[in-house]
Amino acid sequence: MAQHNHSTTTPTGRFAGLRALVTGGTSGLGLALVKEFAQRGAHVAFVARGRERVERIARMPAAHGIVGDIAAKEDIHPIVVQALGELGGLDVLVNNASDLGPTPLALLGDTDCEDLERALATNLVGPFRLTKALLGALSASAREGRGGVVLNISSDAAINAYPAWGAYGASKAALHHLSRIWDAELASEGIRVLSADPGDMDTPMHALAIPDADPSTLKRPGVAAHELIELIAETLAARRVPTETAHAVGGLA
Amino acid sequence: MIAAARPVQRPSTAKLLSVDGHGALVHLARDRFVDLLRRGDLVIANDAATLPASLRGIHDRTGAEIEVRLAGWPTAGDVTHFAAVVFGAGDYRTRTEHRPAPPLLVAGDRLTLGPLAATLIGTLGHSRLVSIEFDGSPDCIWAGIARHGHPIQYAHIAEPLALWDVWTVVAGPPVAFEPPSAGFVLSWRAIERLHERGIGFETITHAAGISSTGDEELDRRLPLAEPYTIPNATAAAIQATHDRGGSIVAIGTTVVRALEHAAQGDGIVRAGHGVATQRIDSATTLRVVDAIITGTHEPGTSHHDLLGAFATTETLQRIDRELTVRDYRTHEFGDSVFIERVNRDAQKDVPYSYNC
Numbered sequence: 001m002a003q004h005n006h007s008t009t010t011p012t013g014r015f016a017g018l019r020a021l022v023t024g025g026t027s028g029l030g031l032a033l034v035k036e037f038a039q040r041g042a043h044v045a046f047v048a049r050g051r052e053r054v055e056r057i058a059r060m061p062a063a064h065g066i067v068g069d070i071a072a073k074e075d076i077h078p079i080v081v082q083a084l085g086e087l088g089g090l091d092v093l094v095n096n097a098s099d100l101g102p103t104p105l106a107l108l109g110d111t112d113c114e115d116l117e118r119a120l121a122t123n124l125v126g127p128f129r130l131t132k133a134l135l136g137a138l139s140a141s142a143r144e145g146r147g148g149v150v151l152n153i154s155s156d157a158a159i160n161a162y163p164a165w166g167a168y169g170a171s172k173a174a175l176h177h178l179s180r181i182w183d184a185e186l187a188s189e190g191i192r193v194l195s196a197d198p199g200d201m202d203t204p205m206h207a208l209a210i211p212d213a214d215p216s217t218l219k220r221p222g223v224a225a226h227e228l229i230e231l232i233a234e235t236l237a238a239r240r241v242p243t244e245t246a247h248a249v250g251g252l253a
Numbered sequence: 254m255i256a257a258a259r260p261v262q263r264p265s266t267a268k269l270l271s272v273d274g275h276g277a278l279v280h281l282a283r284d285r286f287v288d289l290l291r292r293g294d295l296v297i298a299n300d301a302a303t304l305p306a307s308l309r310g311i312h313d314r315t316g317a318e319i320e321v322r323l324a325g326w327p328t329a330g331d332v333t334h335f336a337a338v339v340f341g342a343g344d345y346r347t348r349t350e351h352r353p354a355p356p357l358l359v360a361g362d363r364l365t366l367g368p369l370a371a372t373l374i375g376t377l378g379h380s381r382l383v384s385i386e387f388d389g390s391p392d393c394i395w396a397g398i399a400r401h402g403h404p405i406q407y408a409h410i411a412e413p414l415a416l417w418d419v420w421t422v423v424a425g426p427p428v429a430f431e432p433p434s435a436g437f438v439l440s441w442r443a444i445e446r447l448h449e450r451g452i453g454f455e456t457i458t459h460a461a462g463i464s465s466t467g468d469e470e471l472d473r474r475l476p477l478a479e480p481y482t483i484p485n486a487t488a489a490a491i492q493a494t495h496d497r498g499g500s501i502v503a504i505g506t507t508v509v510r511a512l513e514h515a516a517q518g519d520g521i522v523r524a525g526h527g528v529a530t531q532r533i534d535s536a537t538t539l540r541v542v543d544a545i546i547t548g549t550h551e552p553g554t555s556h557h558d559l560l561g562a563f564a565t566t567e568t569l570q571r572i573d574r575e576l577t578v579r580d581y582r583t584h585e586f587g588d589s590v591f592i593e594r595v596n597r598d599a600q601k602d603v604p605y606s607y608n609c
Contacts, residue, residue, distance in 0.1 A: 064392055077416035078399035081427045084302065085332060085395040089426060133417070135441070136300050137425035140456055143486045185441075188448045 015042035015233075018147065019087040022046045023070050023130065024097030026053040028203030029153065032225035033094055038062050040229065045083045047097070070097050070126035071118065080133045090137040091147030092232055095127035095175075098153065101167025103208050108166035116167045123171035127152055128178060135191070142190030142239070149235050150193045151228060152179045158197070168209075192235050198224035254549055254576050256409040257587035260418040262437035268588040270549075270575055274595050276568045278575055283589050286546060287443055292451035293499035295490055299433035299507045300456035302424035305402025305416060306431075306463075309344070310366035315356040318342040321366055322405050323398075324430050324463045327384065329480035329526060332394045334374075336477065338466050339381050345406045345413075349467025358383055367401030369394065379471050405431055405463060409584055419585075428480070429461040434585035435505030435547045453494060455487040459507040459529070464556075475555055479529045481511035488524040491541065500543035500593075506550075506559050509533060512541045535561030544593040549576050549583045563594040 020037045024030035025046025037044040038060055045064040048054050058065030064086040068075040084090060099122035102115040131138075131150055142148030157165045158172035179195035186193060200206060202218040267283035281288075290296065306323035318341070325336030341353035358380065362373040374384040387394045404414045421436035422444075447454045459481040466472055491512070494501055503509045514529040515522045520540045531537075532555065539562050550556035552573060560569055572590060575581075581588040 081399035082395045136423040140425045
């Protein structure tokens with residue numbers, strides 16, 4: 001209902017009026033994504049747990065900060081009310097917020113159940129709940145020919161069995177598979193659900209996982225954000241035909 | 254009818270009473286509603302998400318406990334201003350007609366509603382219907398409402414409702430004050446079945462207002478003016494459906510209100526924003542909507558009056574009797590009716606065949 005004057009996206013990667021939500025948006029890759037969306041002309045809302053950082057980053061023009069924990073069931077709908085209220089709808093969701101599991105990283109046999117549960121809550125159940133609560137808005141966006149893209153941030157640990165990455169790897173593997181199933185299920189709605197590995201980046205989370213890594217060997221989060229947003233732009237440009245045309249009219253022809 | 258007292262959107266036992274354009278009545282399991290529709294029809298739902306519009310707090314001047322129920326948008330999408338109904342102490346567990354009155358409300362009064370603060374701008378023709386303005390930026394107000402508010406609810410449901418109880422699967426823009434509950438029939442599987450059967454599915458956004466205030470004088474003014482938005486895709490799909498002779502099937506009274514309001518000029522639904530102000534009843538000639546799926550509304554309500562635009566008084570009385578005799582459940586989580594309007598085009602008078 002909000003009478004925002006949003007125009008549609010263009011296939012060139014400029015996002016005039018695109019409406020995007022990024023979780024974990026106050027550091028690392030998430031912050032780089034928020035900046036990149038804003039620089040390309042999108043209206044972007046972001047979620048993070050720390051009020052002080054959220055308020056500081058929300059001073060950026062066209063950025064709306066939301067304080068919340070996507071691992072907490074009770075936080076999901078308040079986050080969605082704020083995002084949809086502030087943006088007037090949603091075209092792109094990036095589930096970026098992630099939890100490493102135990103830190104320092106631990107062998108599975110040494111991993112506390114609570115650390116595994118927290119990793120699953122943040123990396124799998126939270127993105128599931130948030131995406132589910134936003135499906136109505138995303139499908140409306142797709143029907144209107146605007147967008148309807150969910151990007152779940154994955155990891156090579158979702159594919160490869162790295163010792164000591166058990167909680168994180170298992171949760172990201174589950175998220176990767178959830179993405180593939182949802183992408184198949186939502187084909188008829190015109191919504192794409194993508195899973196992408198941004199590579200090893202110089203971020204606070206990487207420093208937590210591998211404290212002695214040489215930052216010069218790691219990808220800058222801004223570079224990864226640029227690549228991911230190019231992926232989103234390509235997906236929007238190639239978006240599926242809305243259902244009315246694909247099914248009802250086409251079926252009658 | 255029996256009050257549906259549990260917040261379950263799609264109980265496996267949900268029933269549907271179907272009434273065709275000739276007044277023939279059939280009972281069936283509600284999850285089979287897709288079987289009532291034909292290839293080339295278009296189903297339109299209201300995708301408004303329900304606001305947590307019940308805000309508890311204090312009337313600063315008297316220190317009295319109050320409950321403010323947000324009830325109307327003076328300007329669509331402007332979260333700083335609302336029309337609201339004010340109740341005295343207590344909560345939904347007391348029936349609205351038994352709730353104590355709030356203190357005398359006068360322009361300039363300050364209200365503290367959890368993290369939110371508001372100024373009472375004035376009353377709107379009734380001592381409890383007021384215009385309020387929140388302090389702060391839109392983002393702060395959205396955060397305050399999202400964090401502090403609860404869905405408006407009534408005494409027939411004992412447990413406190415959460416937003417996920419009252420959001421339909423297609424819920425998007427948070428602009429409704431009470432759920433567009435006819436949409437509880439929808440699941441993603443049902444929408445997928447519509448696609449499979451060559452039936453279109455589109456949405457409008459209509460800021461459904463409150464259904465009851467517990468005050469007869471106020472209730473007579475319901476529904477209040479309700480802003481709506483019709484997307485380009487929906488307007489185009491309605492035109493395409495008309496062109497191919499298909500039926501427009503509205504899920505809920507709010508969809509009927511929005512589409513018929515948008516078509517008031519020349520009968521054509523155009524994309525854009527509007528404010529539905531009209532009442533729809535037996536005197537209304539429907540220009541867009543051919544059939545409605547809605548709840549089991551009780552006689553005497555504005556929702557029941559709206560059904561008079563679809564069916565004759567005689568048919569509505571037969572429906573009411575059937576719903577009572579067959580123990581249909583009422584209220585927002587209750588059973589449903591599907592009513593085709595009379596006088597549909599002759600080409601659409603194809604008899605249905607289904608088992609029940």
